[in-house]
Structures are given as C-alpha cells and as structure tokens.
Amino acid sequence: DACDEDADNDGLLNATEVRLGTYPLAADSDGDLISDRHEIVRLVALDSDGDGRPDALDSDSDADGLLDRDEAGDEDLATPPVDADGDDEPDYRDGDSDDDGVGDGRDNCRSVSNADQADANRDGQGDACQSDDDGDGVTDALDNCPRTVNPDQRDQDSDGSGDPCDGDDDNDGLSDADEATLGTHATDADSDGDGFGDGAEVVDPRRPRDTDSDGTIDALDIDSDGDGALDADEPGDLDGDGLNDGRDRDQDQDGALDVMDNCPRTANPSQSDLDRDRAGDACDPDDDNDGILDVNEGDPMFDACLRDSDLDLLADCLEAGPDPLRPRDTDGDGLPDFVDEDSDADGLLDLDEAGIEVFGASPVDTDLDGAPDYIDRDSDGDMFEDDVDACPLFASDDQRDTDDDGVGDVCDLDLDGDGVDNDADNCRATPNPTQSDLDDNGLGDACDAPPPVDAGPMDLGTADTGSAEDAGADAGEDAGADAGEDAGADVGEDAERDAAEVDAADGGGADDGALVDATPPADVQRGDVGQGDGDASASDAAPEALDGGPTDTVFAAGGGCQCDQTQGPGALWPLLPLLALGARRRRARSA
Numbered sequence: 001d002a003c004d005e006d007a008d009n010d011g012l013l014n015a016t017e018v019r020l021g022t023y024p025l026a027a028d029s030d031g032d033l034i035s036d037r038h039e040i041v042r043l044v045a046l047d048s049d050g051d052g053r054p055d056a057l058d059s060d061s062d063a064d065g066l067l068d069r070d071e072a073g074d075e076d077l078a079t080p081p082v083d084a085d086g087d088d089e090p091d092y093r094d095g096d097s098d099d100d101g102v103g104d105g106r107d108n109c110r111s112v113s114n115a116d117q118a119d120a121n122r123d124g125q126g127d128a129c130q131s132d133d134d135g136d137g138v139t140d141a142l143d144n145c146p147r148t149v150n151p152d153q154r155d156q157d158s159d160g161s162g163d164p165c166d167g168d169d170d171n172d173g174l175s176d177a178d179e180a181t182l183g184t185h186a187t188d189a190d191s192d193g194d195g196f197g198d199g200a201e202v203v204d205p206r207r208p209r210d211t212d213s214d215g216t217i218d219a220l221d222i223d224s225d226g227d228g229a230l231d232a233d234e235p236g237d238l239d240g241d242g243l244n245d246g247r248d249r250d251q252d253q254d255g256a257l258d259v260m261d262n263c264p265r266t267a268n269p270s271q272s273d274l275d276r277d278r279a280g281d282a283c284d285p286d287d288d289n290d291g292i293l294d295v296n297e298g299d300p301m302f303d304a305c306l307r308d309s310d311l312d313l314l315a316d317c318l319e320a321g322p323d324p325l326r327p328r329d330t331d332g333d334g335l336p337d338f339v340d341e342d343s344d345a346d347g348l349l350d351l352d353e354a355g356i357e358v359f360g361a362s363p364v365d366t367d368l369d370g371a372p373d374y375i376d377r378d379s380d381g382d383m384f385e386d387d388v389d390a391c392p393l394f395a396s397d398d399q400r401d402t403d404d405d406g407v408g409d410v411c412d413l414d415l416d417g418d419g420v421d422n423d424a425d426n427c428r429a430t431p432n433p434t435q436s437d438l439d440d441n442g443l444g445d446a447c448d449a450p451p452p453v454d455a456g457p458m459d460l461g462t463a464d465t466g467s468a469e470d471a472g473a474d475a476g477e478d479a480g481a482d483a484g485e486d487a488g489a490d491v492g493e494d495a496e497r498d499a500a501e502v503d504a505a506d507g508g509g510a511d512d513g514a515l516v517d518a519t520p521p522a523d524v525q526r527g528d529v530g531q532g533d534g535d536a537s538a539s540d541a542a543p544e545a546l547d548g549g550p551t552d553t554v555f556a557a558g559g560g561c562q563c564d565q566t567q568g569p570g571a572l573w574p575l576l577p578l579l580a581l582g583a584r585r586r587r588a589r590s591a
Contacts, residue, residue: 010077011037020045022056027077030057032068034092035077048093061093065105068092073142078158084111084141111141156187163187173199182208184219192220194231196246211247218247225249227258238265286324291317292338293324309339312350313359314374319343319350330375343375346386350374353386366393402429 005013010027012020022029022036022045029036036056039046045054049063061068071092073082081090084097091097091111097104100113108117109129118127131140140146144153145162154163157171167175172189174182182205184191184198191198201219202208208217212226224231224247231246238245239253245265249257254267261280262271268282275289285293290309309316319338321328327336331345343350353374355364363372367381373393377385382395390399390408400409403417413421418431426435427447436445 008036010035012040012043016043020056021054030059030068032059032092033072033075033077034068034081034090038080038090046093055093062095062104064095064103066110071097071104071110074144074153076155076158079160082111082142085113111139157189170198172197174202174205178205181205182217182219192222192231194222194224194246195235196231196244209247211249225258227261227264229258229264234265291315291320291324292327295325308359310341310350312341312354312374313356313361314338314350314354314363315360318363328375337375344377344386346377346392348386348392353379367395403431 005015007014007024008017008027010017012022014024017024017029017036020040020043022040027035027037030039039054039056039061045056046061047054047058048061049058051058051063055061055068059067059069071081071090073079073091081092083090083094085094085099087094087099091104095103095105096107097110098107098113100107100109100115102115102117104110107126108114108119108124109126112126112129112131114126114128119125129139129141132138132143134140134143134145134147134149136143136149136151138151138153143162144150144155144160145165148162148165150162150164155161155166156163156169157166159166159171163169167177169176169187170185170189172179174184176186179186179198182198182202184202189197189199192201196218198219201224202217208219209224210217210221211224212221214221214226218224218231222230222232227249234245234248234251236245237243237248238251239248241248241253245251249259250261251258252261252263252265252267254261254263254269256269256271258264262268262273262278263280263283266280266283268280272281273279273284274281274287275284277284277289281287285295287294308314310319316338317324319328320336327338328343329336329340330343331340333340333345337343337350341349341351346353353364353372355373356362363374365372365376366379367376369376369381373379373386377387378389379386379392380389380395382389382397384390384392384399386392390401390406391411394408394411396408396410398408398410401407401412402409402415403412405412405414405417409415414425415422415428416425416431418425418427418433420433420435422428425444426432426437426442427444430444430447432444432446437443437448438445439448441448
C-alpha cells in the first residue's frame with residue numbers, strides 16, 4: 001500500500017481521494033455498494049442533493065428518502081449503478097429514477113414508469129413493476145437473466161449476464177459447453193490453478209494441447225511439460241522462443257531438458273555441481289555448501305571450500321548467523337565470527353568456549369540465555385565478564401584464587417596448587433605435595449592442628465607435677481614423675497622465652513582466644529629436658545616416648561590449646577612447657 005498509487009484499486013489515485021475527501025484504502029468510502037469511481041465524475045466529487053456532503057460520502061445522494069445501496073442495482077462494485085430511465089443519471093442520483101413524474105421516495109415502481117401508481121393488490125408495489133418473466137423473484141428490469149431463473153443473480157465473470165444465461169460463465173474463451181466436454185470448470189477461468197487461463201492452455205477445443213503427452217490436457221495438468229517443476233513456478237518465456245516456460249521442455253535452451261537440468265532456468269551445458277546438492281553451480285548461491293554465499297566468498301577473509309574456516313568445530317553457517325549477506329561480527333573487529341578465533345573478544349578461544357569435541361555439535365550455552373558461550377561475554381551470567389571472571393563457566397560472587405593460578409577457588413580442581421587434586425589432597429587449602437601424614441589420621445601434617453588440650457582451668461602453679469606424671473604414665477615411657485617439678489625450671493625458662501616472643505609478636509599482649517603458632521622448646525624436641533641444669537631426672541622424656549607427637553602446635557594466648565584431645569597419650573607433650581612455666585612462677589612466689 002505504501003508504494004501503490006491506487007491502494008484500494010477503485011480507479012482513483014490515492015492523492016486524488018485524499019484531495020476529494022474519500023478514503024484511499026476503501027473502494028466504497030460510504031459503503032453504499034457503489035464504487036467511489038462511479039460516484040466521482042471527471043475527478044469531481046458531485047453533491048447531487050446539495051447537502052454539503054459529496055455523493056461518495058452520502059448514503060442518500062439524491063435525498064429521495066431511499067438509501068443509495070437500495071438504488072445501486074446490485075452488490076457488485078465493479079458494475080456501474082443502475083440507470084432505470086436511461087437518462088445517464090444513475091438512480092441513486094436521480095430523484096425520479098423512472099422519469100414518470102413521481103419522486104422515488106413516493107414511487108411504488110421507482111424503476112418502472114407508472115405515473116398513475118396503480119397498485120391493484122395494494123402491496124405497496126405498483127402493478128407496472130411486478131413483471132417477473134422468469135418468476136425468480138427479481139424483476140425483469142433488474143434481472144441479469146430476465147428469462148432464465150437465477151434468484152442469486154450470480155455473474156462469475158461480472159460481464160452483466162448472469163451465469164445461467166451466459167454462454168461463457170468464466171469468460172476464459174471457452175464456451176461452457178466446450179468446458180463440459182473437456183472436463184474443465186465452466187465457472188473457473190484457470191481450472192488447474194497454475195496461473196494460465198484455460199483458453200490459453202487449450203487453444204483449440206477440438207484438439208486440446210497435451211505438451212508432455214501424459215493423457216492430461218495442459219488446462220488440467222499442473223506440470224504441463226513434465227519437467228518436475230510446477231507450471232505456476234515457470235511463468236513467462238525465459239528463452240524468448242514464443243513458448244511459455246510451463247510448456248517449454250528446455251526453457252533455458254542449454255541442451256539439457258528441464259526434467260534432468262540441475263539449473264532448468266539458468267543455462268549451464270556442463271551441469272557442474274561442486275557440492276553435489278543437485279543444484280548446479282550456475283544457479284547455486286552457495287556452490288560449496290558452507291553456509292556462506294558465493295558472493296561473499298570472493299573476499300580473502302572467506303575460505304571458499306571449508307565448512308569450518310577458523311577450525312573451532314563450529315560450522316561457518318552457524319557462526320555467520322541468519323543472514324549470510326551480513327555475517328555476524330560479535331566483537332565488531334571487522335572479522336566475521338566464522339573466521340574469528342575469539343568471536344566475543346573475551347580472551348577465550350571459541351574452540352574452548354564451544355564446549356564440543358566433534359564438528360557440527362551444538363555449542364554450549366552455560367547460562368541458558370540463548371547466546372552460546374563463544375559469543376557471550378558473561379558465559380555464566382554472574383555479572384563478571386569472562387575476561388575477568390575467575391571461573392567464567394561457574395556462576396559465583398566469590399572471585400578468590402588462593403593459589404593465584406588464574407583459576408578461582410570455586411572451580412579450581414587443585415585449590416592450593418601443590419599438584420594434588422582436591423579430591424585426593426589431604427590438605428586441600430595448604431600446599432603439601434608430599435602428602436605426609438605422620439599420625440596417619442587422614443589429615444596432612446601441613447594442615448593437621450596439634451591435639452587440643454583444655455589448659456584453661458588448670459592451676460599451673462600447683463598441679464604441674466601430677467600432670468607431668470600422668471603424661472609420662474600414659475605414654476608408657478620413663479619420662480620421670482618429677483618432670484613437672486625438677487625439670488620444670490629449665491623448661492619453664494624456655495617456655496617463658498617462647499611466651500615473651502609471642503607477646504612481642506603480638507605487640508606486648510595477645511587478646512584471649514587469639515591463635516598463635518608455638519614450637520616446643522628444642523630440648524623437648526630432642527628429648528633432653530633439664531640437661532642444661534643437670535638436675536633433671538626426665539632426660540628420657542623425648543617426643544618419641546610420647547607416642548611420636550607432632551613437632552608444633554597452636555596455643556591460645558589465654559592459655560587454651562587448640563588441638564584434638566582424641567589423639568592418644570602422645571598428644572599430651574605440649575603440656576610440658578606449660579607445667580615448667582607454672583613451676584617457675586610458683587618458686588618465684590615462694591621466694
């Protein structure tokens with residue numbers, strides 16, 4: 001409609017209708033069954049009754065009290081409105097349609113002159129207009145077949161003669177009698193619906209044309225030349241030989257009959273077909289069937305015969321997008337995606353983001369947003385773009401990377417980067433490539449906290465000796481009952497020194513409950529407790545005698561020991577420095 005100068009096909013240009021006030025999109029602007037072109041004369045919008053409304057927009061143009069639609073004569077917009085008295089003034093504009101001196105508004109026979117208005121049966125219809133020769137309910141004056149019954153007034157070809165009395169109902173050039181003999185449809189000008197009229201396809205009713213000699217005349221054959229292409233798809237005369245293409249068995253005149261021609265409408269004597277898709281190269285817009293039109297393959301950036309030009313296992317036609325004439329370029333770098341190894345410029349290769357191992361498989365779309373990962377700058381939809389996302393395929397707000405290997409903790413199979421996968425690592429967050437586990441408890445030494453002992457409530461000033469004796473007894477070794485008293489002095493000094501180092505590290509005093517690392521005094525580790533003073537009787541109290549306890553522990557600055565109390569007697573060895581410290585303080589108070 002935007003480019004059609006006569007959008008409603010009423011014979012009036014759109015511009016003219018706008019100027020005259022009618023509707024360009026309605027052939028009958030006032031709906032009175034009379035086309036606008038019949039109500040506008042010589043491009044002038046008539047106003048028959050002078051009421052200020054043009055006839056084309058006036059439902060009663062002559063103001064006779066009768067609607068124009070009732071005076072139109074029929075419902076066919078293509079036929080001109082009826083003019084009963086033949087005075088060149090259609091009834092709808094003629095106040096006295098039959099020119100009998102009685103206005104149509106009062107005339108009991110408005111289409112038949114009857115000045116006396118005689119109405120014997122007083123049915124409101126004058127005697128003069130009750131003539132209906134064929135008795136079909138339509139007066140002879142209006143009947144398109146006045147002597148042949150046709151109450152529906154059907155007129156297939158709109159020629160003014162009703163079908164029952166029309167020798168060629170569909171006006172296709174073949175008489176209804178001939179069509180009955182041929183088997184074509186008397187009321188359908190194109191019996192086989194191929195766009196060609198029956199008369200043109202039959203030519204001579206005595207010898208109707210049958211181009212492919214298949215026993216079906218062309219007028220009833222949807223493929224008249226038997227070339228496998230429908231006549232409706234073969235309009236015109238391609239080779240200009242005077243034979244319609246629908247009946248031309250070699251319409252491109254290349255020597256190959258259409259029935260075998262792989263380009264029936266494009267001359268190609270060689271019949272070359274590179275991709276063997278049965279569409280010859282001469283008429284195949286994509287000769288190599290790679291999804292890229294041949295017109296684009298002349299550019300060096302296109303690899304003419306590869307289906308995967310950038311070798312990312314993604315078909316070129318998939319990466320090019322729905323319009324091969326404008327192939328997709330996601331990152332706008334001038335390289336279409338099908339030749340761009342990183343289509344979305346996120347630093348990850350399409351080959352890796354596709355998530356497939358065989359050519360032709362569907363690419364992965366991690367966040368299911370409709371954009372495959374290789375063209376999605378935020379593949380997991382966590383609001384972190386892939387080039388900065390620690391885990392680009394795992395949605396998470398946690399972007400930590402403990403081992404600083406470029407792989408976020410939430411998706412790192414080796415969290416501490418020690419070469420041992422998390423599911424086999426006995427210290428997942430602490431590097432320990434050797435996986436040593438001295439106490440064989442399933443927790444590597446590097447992250448195995450020393451056994452917990454609740455030293456908080458212990459009175460280190462009065463109960464050291466007994467505790468040391470208990471520890472020695474449980475260990476089953478001769479650690480000496482007086483380890484807490486006699487050996488306490490030297491061990492206590494070491495413990496005090498260690499405590500001072502801890503205090504210094506904490507700025508003079510740690511808060512209660514804060515955890516610090518403490519290593520048992522060297523003499524305890526070596527098993528020579530008290531040897532420095534020569535008065536210790538517990539010189540045999542080596543760690544080995546206490547069930548091979550670990551060599552470091554974690555102490556609370558307030559006195560508590562953060563360790564596991566279930567590890568056996570050997571776990572009591574950390575008490576020795578505390579006991580010694582208590583003995584030292586007790587002696588100081590006594591002095």
